[in-house]
Amino acid sequence: MEKMANVYFYGKHYLVPADLTIMNAMEYAGYQLVRGCGCRHGFCGACATVYRKMGDTKLNACLACQTQVEDGMYVAILPFFPASKRKYDVNEIKPTEQIMMQLYPEIYACIGCNACTKSCARELNVMQYIAYAQRNELEKCALESFDCVGCGICVSRCPAGISHNLVGLLARRLTGKYLHPESEHTKKRAADIDEGKYDDLIEQIMGKPLDELKELYNTREIEK
Numbered sequence: 001m002e003k004m005a006n007v008y009f010y011g012k013h014y015l016v017p018a019d020l021t022i023m024n025a026m027e028y029a030g031y032q033l034v035r036g037c038g039c040r041h042g043f044c045g046a047c048a049t050v051y052r053k054m055g056d057t058k059l060n061a062c063l064a065c066q067t068q069v070e071d072g073m074y075v076a077i078l079p080f081f082p083a084s085k086r087k088y089d090v091n092e093i094k095p096t097e098q099i100m101m102q103l104y105p106e107i108y109a110c111i112g113c114n115a116c117t118k119s120c121a122r123e124l125n126v127m128q129y130i131a132y133a134q135r136n137e138l139e140k141c142a143l144e145s146f147d148c149v150g151c152g153i154c155v156s157r158c159p160a161g162i163s164h165n166l167v168g169l170l171a172r173r174l175t176g177k178y179l180h181p182e183s184e185h186t187k188k189r190a191a192d193i194d195e196g197k198y199d200d201l202i203e204q205i206m207g208k209p210l211d212e213l214k215e216l217y218n219t220r221e222i223e224k
Helices: 022-028 099-103 105-109 115-119 126-134 138-144 153-157 164-179 184-194 199-206 210-218
Strands: 004-009 012-017 048-053 060-063 073-077
Touching (some): 004 022, 115 153
């Protein structure tokens, strides 16, 4: 007999197969997910989720597409959290010492509670990349925040109201445009793709089963 788990979605009890992810369990329970779901593989950050377990007061954070249900879970998906997003044109701003102060001055109100890092679904050192942003070390901030998927859970837990994911995004944009040298071989490869030189190869890859694609990705040669 299939093992089942008692879970609560938005306060309502369901009995679901214990080997499902939270996202799949919600669909099993009858929810039609039209928001709060995207790539389903942990890259888009659309399925930010908070949950508690029965008898435990700790609030946990995760991505619903990547986390298996557990018996006694109380779950709520946060399809959007209203981070304070500033408007700018990356072609008009520059990586000056004042740029973070001008666009995201709240980073200097950080109290060092580390709630952002503790809540990160990707286990990033969020407080560290905010510290880099405070010191205008944009390249370090960009590297430390590189794997951020923008789910916004860190923002929801911050008492200083910092939009951590957007600070990291700004650092990556400025680093990519102004601080890192332009990659000539990447420009050439993009031009080759536009000219159709890889159309046959792309068709072959698209026809491969998922397991083979994963193997190709995991064993790919990574340039230094």
